[in-house]
Amino acid sequence: MKTEHHYVHTIGSIEDLIERDIQREKDGFPRKIRIGKLIRPVRSGKEKVVVVPTTVEEKLYHDSMTPPRDQAEGSGGSGGSGEGEEGDIIGEEPLHGTESGGRGGPGQGDEAEHEAKTTLYDLGRILTEKFHLPNLKEKGKKRSLKRFTYDLTDRHRGFGQVLDKKATLRRIIETNITLDRLDDPTAVDPASLLVSPRDCVYRILSKEQDYESQALVFFIRDYSGSMLGIPTEVVVAQHVMIYSWLLYQYERQVETRFILHDTVAREVPDFHTYYSLSIAGGTKIESAYRMVNEIVEAGNLARDYNIYVFHGTDGDDWDSTGEHTVPEIRKILAYCGRIGITIIDPASGGGTPTTLERYLGAVVQEQPDKLKVDVIGEDAQEARLMAGMKKLIS
Amino acid sequence: MELISQHTKRIMEGCKERARDAGLRFQTETLEYIVTNRDLLELGPKNMIPTLYDYWVHDVEVMKEKGKYELYPQNPYETVINTRPAISFYNDNNPDWLNVMIFYHVLAHIDFFQNNLYYRHTWYEDFAGQALSDKRAIAMLRSEKGRWVDYVIEFARGIDNLVDYYGLLSETDGSEGTDASKKLDYYFDVFLQSVKKAGLTEYLKELDRYNETISQYGTIAESVFFSSVAAKYPEFEAFFVKHRNTKERQAPRDIIGFLEAHSPLLQKDENRWMITVMEIVRKTSLYFQPQIRTKIMNEGWASYWHDRLFLKDDRIKGNEVTYACVNAKVTSLPRVGLNPYALGMRLFAYIEETAAKGRFSYDFQRLTGRKERDDFDRKTDAGIGALFKVREDLNDFLFINTFIDQDFLDLHKIFVAGKRPNVQKGVWEYYIKSRKATDYREMLLDSLYHPPCVTISDEKSKDGVLYLDHRFEQKPLVQEFISNTLMGVEYLWGGQVKLETTELVPGSTTGEDSVGHGTGQGEDGSETRYGTRRVVYTMDKRKLAKTFL
Numbered sequence: 054m055k056t057e058h059h060y061v062h063t064i065g066s067i068e069d070l071i072e073r074d075i076q077r078e079k080d081g082f083p084r085k086i087r088i089g090k091l092i093r094p095v096r097s098g099k100e101k102v103v104v105v106p107t108t109v110e111e112k113l114y115h116d117s118m119t120p121p122r123d124q125a126e127g128s129g130g131s132g133g134s135g136e137g138e139e140g141d142i143i144g145e146e147p148l149h150g151t152e153s154g155g156r157g158g159p160g161q162g163d164e165a166e167h168e169a170k171t172t173l174y175d176l177g178r179i180l181t182e183k184f185h186l187p188n189l190k191e192k193g194k195k196r197s198l199k200r201f202t203y204d205l206t207d208r209h210r211g212f213g214q215v216l217d218k219k220a221t222l223r224r225i226i227e228t229n230i231t232l233d234r235l236d237d238p239t240a241v242d243p244a245s246l247l248v249s250p251r252d253c254v255y256r257i258l259s260k261e262q263d264y265e266s267q268a269l270v271f272f273i274r275d276y277s278g279s280m281l282g283i284p285t286e287v288v289v290a291q292h293v294m295i296y297s298w299l300l301y302q303y304e305r306q307v308e309t310r311f312i313l314h315d316t317v318a319r320e321v322p323d324f325h326t327y328y329s330l331s332i333a334g335g336t337k338i339e340s341a342y343r344m345v346n347e348i349v350e351a352g353n354l355a356r357d358y359n360i361y362v363f364h365g366t367d368g369d370d371w372d373s374t375g376e377h378t379v380p381e382i383r384k385i386l387a388y389c390g391r392i393g394i395t396i397i398d399p400a401s402g403g404g405t406p407t408t409l410e411r412y413l414g415a416v417v418q419e420q421p422d423k424l425k426v427d428v429i430g431e432d433a434q435e436a437r438l439m440a441g442m443k444k445l446i447s
Numbered sequence: 448m449e450l451i452s453q454h455t456k457r458i459m460e461g462c463k464e465r466a467r468d469a470g471l472r473f474q475t476e477t478l479e480y481i482v483t484n485r486d487l488l489e490l491g492p493k494n495m496i497p498t499l500y501d502y503w504v505h506d507v508e509v510m511k512e513k514g515k516y517e518l519y520p521q522n523p524y525e526t527v528i529n530t531r532p533a534i535s536f537y538n539d540n541n542p543d544w545l546n547v548m549i550f551y552h553v554l555a556h557i558d559f560f561q562n563n564l565y566y567r568h569t570w571y572e573d574f575a576g577q578a579l580s581d582k583r584a585i586a587m588l589r590s591e592k593g594r595w596v597d598y599v600i601e602f603a604r605g606i607d608n609l610v611d612y613y614g615l616l617s618e619t620d621g622s623e624g625t626d627a628s629k630k631l632d633y634y635f636d637v638f639l640q641s642v643k644k645a646g647l648t649e650y651l652k653e654l655d656r657y658n659e660t661i662s663q664y665g666t667i668a669e670s671v672f673f674s675s676v677a678a679k680y681p682e683f684e685a686f687f688v689k690h691r692n693t694k695e696r697q698a699p700r701d702i703i704g705f706l707e708a709h710s711p712l713l714q715k716d717e718n719r720w721m722i723t724v725m726e727i728v729r730k731t732s733l734y735f736q737p738q739i740r741t742k743i744m745n746e747g748w749a750s751y752w753h754d755r756l757f758l759k760d761d762r763i764k765g766n767e768v769t770y771a772c773v774n775a776k777v778t779s780l781p782r783v784g785l786n787p788y789a790l791g792m793r794l795f796a797y798i799e800e801t802a803a804k805g806r807f808s809y810d811f812q813r814l815t816g817r818k819e820r821d822d823f824d825r826k827t828d829a830g831i832g833a834l835f836k837v838r839e840d841l842n843d844f845l846f847i848n849t850f851i852d853q854d855f856l857d858l859h860k861i862f863v864a865g866k867r868p869n870v871q872k873g874v875w876e877y878y879i880k881s882r883k884a885t886d887y888r889e890m891l892l893d894s895l896y897h898p899p900c901v902t903i904s905d906e907k908s909k910d911g912v913l914y915l916d917h918r919f920e921q922k923p924l925v926q927e928f929i930s931n932t933l934m935g936v937e938y939l940w941g942g943q944v945k946l947e948t949t950e951l952v953p954g955s956t957t958g959e960d961s962v963g964h965g966t967g968q969g970e971d972g973s974e975t976r977y978g979t980r981r982v983v984y985t986m987d988k989r990k991l992a993k994t995f996l
Contacts, residue, residue, distance in 0.1 A: 070507065073503065073594075080594075080598070081989060105513075106510055107507065110504060110601075110604060111928035111932050113606070113898075113924050113928065113932055114898070115897065115920075116922060116923050117922075131864050132780075132783075132863070132864065132890070134860050134861045135782050139882055140879060141879045142878045143782065143877050144783065144877040145869075145872070146874060
């Protein structure tokens with residue numbers, strides 16, 4: 054019996070999977086592996102993200118009756134039980150992911166952040182390998198200095214250096230609930246709680262790597278009313294990819310700033326807030342670019358960093374001639390490595406160019422290497438997003 | 448993966464005795480294994496059958512599940528698979544009292560598998576063993592043909608939801624279907640009507656004669672009756688044998704079966720191995736069909752019995768409160784959402800009560816007064832019997848369609864919940880959409896498994912083209928899946944494949960009939976009507992084209 058040694062049928066890793074997918078293409082069948090993210094929304098903290106491969110087994114299935122874009126009435130609904138009259142509102146949920154409280158101010162654990170970055174880094178690696186994205190040629194000044202810092206971040210139960218009061222208290226409560234000693238959660242008498250030595254959680258010394266930043270990336274997202282729904286999803290999906298890819302390219306030495314804008318721009322502290330925050334009013338693109346300039350000038354950042362700006366919008370702008378926006382863009386072009394603009398156009402291909410496209414044309418011709426514009430339809434699939442991404446970053 | 452300890456097994460055997468006494472019926476031998484979380488994650492994509500054939504999509508699923516587990520670590524208490532002997536998996540060592548409850552739950556599942564008629568084609572098979580031999584066959588082929596085995600699995604799986612499950616069921620007539628009663632069916636349904644073209648009076652006369660024979664001769668009535676038939680129509684026996692043979696020789700009516708029998712590509716000697724693979728995929732799919740169609744019933748039945756049996760069991764002593772918590776987590780009705788355990792359990796309890804009060808009767812149904820209806824109670828002992836009958840004869844569709852009524856909704860305060868965006872507030876609003884039984888039933892029925900009906904059109908399949916016809920049931924097909932599915936069929940057929948289906952088109956009624964609920968709100972709030980239109984997809988040399996009819 055002849056055996057093919059190179060042939061793997063049990064897949065051990067994502068790499069095997071991608072190899073198989075490339076082989077599919079050589080055999081004349083479309084690829085099937087997609088890289089998905091699983092996100093667990095957490096009410097009070099940052100979401101946890103895990104990168105997993107996914108695939109769909111295509112079959113002839115019934116489509117749900119809801120026509121595109123119609124998530125309003127008409128969709129069948131689900132079950133429910135309890136009191137209330139017909140028509141009563143029984144609950145609410147943010148339109149866009151979990152917005153609530155996900156601001157991540159000081160004092161919130163950095164571990165979650167670190168974890169998210171790790172998995173996004175993996176995504177970047179996979180994207181680069183799978184889609185043969187270009188590696189960055191110019192990495193600027195090579196300062197890949199690794200620093201070690203020591204911090205009290207590891208947790209240890211029973212003994213240690215500093216008592217983590219919050220974690221300890223949580224364990225004590227858990228233990229007492231298990232022992233049925235907490236009858237009324239609203240009136241806990243701390244003196245009556247049993248404390249087991251194992252309940253004490255301490256922080257202990259740990260060694261952490263620290264990197265010098267090399268790249269500074271601005272992500273700008275238009276969250277005006279017209280972006281509601283699919284356009285936002287497309288922009289966010291692409292920005293996740295770009296972010297991941299840059300994390301990989303710069304071996305995590307990327308500093309990022311996130312800006313949302315409608316008529317005014319606002320900076321948000323992290324990627325998760327950036328992609329989960331929901332919709333507001335009209336559109337003034339200049340506001341966002343002005344903010345980028347302000348940030349760069351204030352920190353004198355142009356000297357030390359490779360700066361990238363990525364912007365996702367539907368191309369609609371109240372500044373119809375670009376008289377305010379274009380000067381801001383020119384200012385950025387003077388110091389940045391790349392501005393990549395994604396325009397989500399529902400009528401892409403056939404329709405008239407959007408406001409932004411119109412007044413940007415001249416600037417693109419002046420600096421074709423630095424300013425890239427990609428117009429995609431709102432039904433864009435992963436492959437299309439990938440192609441767009443190549444265009445924006447190559 | 449290891450068997451449960453002797454101590455725990457003894458608990459299981461105790462549960463079996465009590466469950467039997469309560470009326471559940473199941474095979475005596477069962478196997479129970481303790482598995483780790485990792486085992487469970489790896490078994491998931493294989494429908495919990497450890498011996499199922501290997502396939503890369505399963506591996507992808509495993510990786511995904513592991514990722515999901517990082518975010519949402521949670522484990523099921525148990526999983527049962529429908530094999531002979533029945534095998535169940537348990538997550539780690541539970542305390543004894545909890546095991547009692549879980550075992551009752553498991554035994555009810557086994558009872559359901561082994562008595563519900565929709566499972567009858569699985570009753571006499573050890574599927575785990577069968578799957579193992581299939582897995583070996585595929586592994587062997589893979590060592591010869593490499594990745595092409597996986598392509599064949601992929602393409603066959605692309606159409607494995609279109610298997611002719613009901614056709615198979617009607618062939619498997621179950622234990623009651625003796626040769627004689629098939630003969631009887633043939634005599635009255637086919638022979639008299641189609642062959643002899645007997646008139647109504649003659650037909651009724653024969654029916655009368657048969658009924659008389661029964662009352663006179665009892666169990667041997669059939670043979671007596673047919674000896675008289677033989678005297679009257681000597682040719683009957685020959686007709687019956689011929690009829691039976693043609694019926695049995697019919698190839699399966701699903702697409703995989705058709706391809707196996709008629710695809711020019713598969714007939715070639717070098718490709719015949721593909722049929723083996725396809726048949727494994729087809730059989731596996733058929734095996735799981737009843738499980739998808741009895742989710743609410745099966746879970747409801749198990750939850751109903753674990754509750755009923757455990758509350759009467761002396762081993763609950765001292766753990767009543769903890770049990771109440773555990774049970775509530777499994778079987779409470781959510782404020783929004785559908786819990787098959789909760790719904791099924793309540794519906795079974797409702798059926799038992801309704802039957803016991805004698806309300807499945809005309810006397811009750813004709814009552815209109817609220818008070819009269821509430822007070823109606825004939826105090827019969829038909830409750831438990833009705834319960835077992837329902838468990839034997841129904842699937843989810845019939846279960847819901849027959850028994851969900853306004854009284855049931857009102858009793859448990861159940862409603863249809865809707866979800867709509869409120870852009871001003873930037874939130875989704877959940878609201879009570881309807882408390883009407885008809886709406887609730889419709890919502891439930893819509894959520895049930897219902898694969899599209901796609902058949903092969905004999906007259907339109909010409910000149911080497913395979914023509915598939917989708918019967919439109921008010922729902923179009925998922926468009927983006929059509930291409931790859933048809934590409935698979937083209938590969939297995941070895942030539943052009945066409946698929947005729949119906950699509951929604953925006954605008955007024957373009958097609959023959961407009962779809963009632965196919966309206967949607969545009970962004971500006973205006974209503975868009977959707978009409979329907981027949982289209983034909985053609986897959987030729989891995990390129991898809993679409994034409995309107």
